[in-house]
Each structure stands twice: as structure tokens, then as C-alpha cells.
Amino acid sequence: MIDPRLQKFPGFRAAMSVLMLLSLVQALAILGQSYGLTESLVRLWQLRSLDALPVPVAVFAGSFVLRQLCEVGKQRVGTRFADRTIAELRPRVQRAIFAAGPSSMARRGTGATVTMLIDGLDQTKTYIQTVLPKMMDMSIIPVAVLIVGWSQSWLSGLVLLCALPLLIFFMAILGIAARDKSDRQYEQFRMLNNRFVDTILGLPTLKMLGVSQAYEREVYTVSERFRRRTMAVIGVAMTSTFALDFFTTLSIAIVAVFLGNNLIGGAIALFPALFALILAPEYFLPIRQFGNDYHATLNGKNALNDIMTLIETPAPPRDETTAWDGWTPSR
Numbered sequence: 001m002i003d004p005r006l007q008k009f010p011g012f013r014a015a016m017s018v019l020m021l022l023s024l025v026q027a028l029a030i031l032g033q034s035y036g037l038t039e040s041l042v043r044l045w046q047l048r049s050l051d052a053l054p055v056p057v058a059v060f061a062g063s064f065v066l067r068q069l070c071e072v073g074k075q076r077v078g079t080r081f082a083d084r085t086i087a088e089l090r091p092r093v094q095r096a097i098f099a100a101g102p103s104s105m106a107r108r109g110t111g112a113t114v115t116m117l118i119d120g121l122d123q124t125k126t127y128i129q130t131v132l133p134k135m136m137d138m139s140i141i142p143v144a145v146l147i148v149g150w151s152q153s154w155l156s157g158l159v160l161l162c163a164l165p166l167l168i169f170f171m172a173i174l175g176i177a178a179r180d181k182s183d184r185q186y187e188q189f190r191m192l193n194n195r196f197v198d199t200i201l202g203l204p205t206l207k208m209l210g211v212s213q214a215y216e217r218e219v220y221t222v223s224e225r226f227r228r229r230t231m232a233v234i235g236v237a238m239t240s241t242f243a244l245d246f247f248t249t250l251s252i253a254i255v256a257v258f259l260g261n262n263l264i265g266g267a268i269a270l271f272p273a274l275f276a277l278i279l280a281p282e283y284f285l286p287i288r289q290f291g292n293d294y295h296a297t298l299n300g301k302n303a304l305n306d307i308m309t310l311i312e313t314p315a316p317p318r319d320e321t322t323a324w325d326g327w328t329p330s331r
Contacts, residue, residue, distance in 0.1 A: 020140065022077070022136075026066075026137070027145070032063030034278045034279050035063075036058075074136075082129035085128055100310075116307060127303070152276040153272055157276075171240065244284075248284040248287075248288060256277055
């Protein structure tokens, strides 16, 4: 999920610590928001006067504002760390390209190298600033929501706990399939860039030799193959999103049925039943958001892997045996 090589960059632990703190505060805000909403609805159901509503409404509003502020804070922390990381990576990539020499760049391809320097770094930035906050949310918020939900209704907590492994299992299976397809698509993308840039650079020569039409068909064939692979990746991503939404909706529906039956039978009061039901969607929300953003950042993860592979590749040895006495004045 998170490339372990990101841990080597300065500021990673500080950024993750701040993100963990903000996610914890956001989890408390979610609980306060759900409590305020539940208390307001219960008091309205009990036909209480309007004087009984300001306190729970204020709790709901304050928790809602705090939740949004935490979300903004996490985005800023992730963006700041991503900017610092890209600022450090850019000169390292440029030095690695110059150190590798023209022969290594010829094997990689001009188009792939240019794309890595321009689009690859931007995609890596998107990957870093998106995945880190979502990973922290998925690790903290569901646990806090599950503990509080279990304290209100052990049956709903049991349903949520049993649904989580099934949800993660399908997300992992579809995520692996999407990752494999995205890896092949990224390689096809590099090939398309190489063909396109080489064709553009050699277009005058191709016209002079009368073979420009053949290269036009070749570029079209490569781009069409890339289009089909892209549609395949999108298909897997949509399947994953459908699976997440389906199992999430099914789990919440099961919780609602159990709570409704217990409420009708008098086994549970209105407040804990409604509180547990309102918390159920918040339990799955971080997992769904991570699943959706995971597919959107696969290109960034592949770009980061490509960049780090280039940086970590040893530069070819220099030939120090060439004797050269320097420039001499012309005669």
C-alpha cells in the first residue's frame, strides 16, 4: 500500500505522527457528531420542547466543524510532505539521468524519461498526499467507531466486526488484480511515449524516406492497445467500488434489521439503537475512501517505483584510461 522507501525521506515520521493525531481527533469528532445528532432526534421523538435542543445541536455543529478542520489539516500535512519529497527527488532524478549517460537513456527511451521527469513526479506527489492520510484514517477511525458502537449494541458491533474481514478480503483480491493490470498499463504507457517522441523527432527523416504512413499506423496500434488496457484497469476499479458499496450497504442493512427487531421487542432503548445505526456508515467510510483513492493513485505508485529504481541503479563506471592533454591552439 505505502512504498516502504518513503520512510527514508526526511519528515516522514513527523508527518505520520501529525496525521495520526489528526485522525484520532477526527474520530472523536465523528463520535461527537453522531452523539449530537442522535440526542437531537431522540429528544424530538420524545416530544421535548425546543429548549432541549440547543445543547445537542451545538455538539453536532461543533463536532462537524472540528471534523472538517481535521480533514483540511491532514490534506495540508500530506501536501507539505509530498512537496518536500518531490523537491528532493527532482534533482536526484536529474543527476541519475546525467550519470547514467546516453546509452542507458537510449535503452529506457526518450519519451519514457521525459514523461517520468514531468508527469511521473506529479503523479508521485498525488500518490503521497492522498494515500498517507487515507491509510491513517483507515487504521484509527474504524477502531474507535467499533469500540463505541459495540458499547451501545454488541450485536451491531459483532456484525460490523464480521463484515470487516470480508470487505478487506475482496478489496485485497480486486486491488491485486488492479495493481497487476496497472503495472502492465504503465509499461504500455512508457512504450507509447517512446514511440510517439521518437516518431516526432524523426518525422522529417521519415517523410523524406516515404515511410511516415507506416509509423502513423504503428503509433495508432500502440495507442489503441494502451486504450484497451486502460479500460481494463477502469473495469477492475469499478468492480472493486461496486463490491465495497455492496458489502457496506448489506452490512448496514443487517445492522438496521437487528436493531429494529430488538427495538420493537424492547430489548434495546431508542438512543443506543439509533446511535449504533448512525455510527455504522462512519465505520466503513474510511475503508471505502481508501479503496476508491487506491485505484486513482496506482499510476503514482508505479511512477515512484520507476523513479526510485532509476535513482538506486548504479551509474556505469567511467573510462579513466583515455589520455587527453587538453585543448591546443590551432595552427
